Amino acid sequence: MSKILITCAITGSIHTPSMSPHLPVTADEIATQSIEAAEAGAAILHLHARDPETGRPSASPEHFMAFLPRIQAATDAVLNLSTGGSAVMTLDQRLAAPRKVAPEMCSLNMGTMNFALYPAAARITDWKHDWEKPFLENSDDLVFKNTPRDIATILEDLGQARGARFEFECYDLSHLTMLRHFADRGLVQPPFFIQFVFGVLGGMAAEPENLTHMVRLADKLFGEDYMFSVLAAGRHQFPMATMAAAMGGHVRVGLEDNLMLSKGVMARRNAEQVEKIRRIVEDLGRSPATPDDAREMLGLKG
Ligand code: KMH
Numbered sequence: 001m002s003k004i005l006i007t008c009a010i011t012g013s014i015h016t017p018s019m020s021p022h023l024p025v026t027a028d029e030i031a032t033q034s035i036e037a038a039e040a041g042a043a044i045l046h047l048h049a050r051d052p053e054t055g056r057p058s059a060s061p062e063h064f065m066a067f068l069p070r071i072q073a074a075t076d077a078v079l080n081l082s083t084g085g086s087a088v089m090t091l092d093q094r095l096a097a098p099r100k101v102a103p104e105m106c107s108l109n110m111g112t113m114n115f116a117l118y119p120a121a122a123r124i125t126d127w128k129h130d131w132e133k134p135f136l137e138n139s140d141d142l143v144f145k146n147t148p149r150d151i152a153t154i155l156e157d158l159g160q161a162r163g164a165r166f167e168f169e170c171y172d173l174s175h176l177t178m179l180r181h182f183a184d185r186g187l188v189q190p191p192f193f194i195q196f197v198f199g200v201l202g203g204m205a206a207e208p209e210n211l212t213h214m215v216r217l218a219d220k221l222f223g224e225d226y227m228f229s230v231l232a233a234g235r236h237q238f239p240m241a242t243m244a245a246a247m248g249g250h251v252r253v254g255l256e257d258n259l260m261l262s263k264g265v266m267a268r269r270n271a272e273q274v275e276k277i278r279r280i281v282e283d284l285g286r287s288p289a290t291p292d293d294a295r296e297m298l299g300l301k302g
């Protein structure tokens with residue numbers, strides 16, 4: 001089997017500071033946890049920014065630039081910038097930093113969907129910041145907008161014009177069809193790196209049958225031209241990633257997707273989750289890819 005790509009998603013835009021004291025939000029915390037995750041074996045770092053004062057998800061290029069050069073100076077990990085940002089942001093806001101930075105890799109969400117965070121809000125009693133409760137509760141009525149025109153804009157602006165390649169975030173079967181559509185239009189070339197996303201309220205559930213069916217359909221649509229990775233939200237993170245690794249796929253971990261290390265134990269650093277999945281995949285006989293392996297496997301500009 002080919003080497004396994006371990007992606008670590010450092011902070012995201014779903015979890016909030018009241019959910020975990022270990023969620024990195026300042027530039028210092030994001031840079032330090034990213035560097036540690038790379039040292040632990042993550043070839044790819046998936047990055048969002050936060051307002052350092054409040055921990056609120058941010059799309060500001062200034063907030064990104066406060067940590068990106070530090071990570072670049074300390075590691076050769078592939079930096080993958082989010083184009084999803086947060087569902088409350090406009091597309092132009094989401095693309096401000098990737099347009100400026102022209103990274104070798106970006107995420108690309110392959111369809112419009114619900115993205116409800118309300119269940120997470122229900123568990124919290126002690127709020128650190130005023131913005132968190134309404135942010136989480138309002139997500140109950142939020143549409144994460146990724147229309148075909150939005151997707152085309154991202155492919156043209158970041159892919160064709162700036163040379164980025166993509167982590168195609170597919171939360172459902174229909175998102176594979178959407179990717180096939182853009183491949184047929186010639187806006188994106190293989191190999192396709194497809195991230196199957198499980199356990200978001202609005203996307204497919206974290207069920208083994210869903211993973212096997214996604215692989216079956218992707219085989220049919222893309223043949224040899226794709227590789228898949230798996231991320232699953234919350235407690236499903238390690239079981240689904242382990243299943244992906246056993247099937248020859250790739251894995252994503254990180255505090256963006258899950259704040260815990262195991263049942264009842266919070267992850268204190270992103271690197272702890274990377275170390276854990278690394279142990280699991282090595283026990284399964286897989287070897288983690290280095291950042292240069294990742295560049296070659298994914299056809300990145302470097
Ligand atoms: N938060 C994940 C479920 C993005 O940044 O573009 C999906 C994600 C979206 O990573």
Ligand code: ZN
Pocket residue numbers: 009012013046048082084107256
């Ligand atoms: Zn993300």
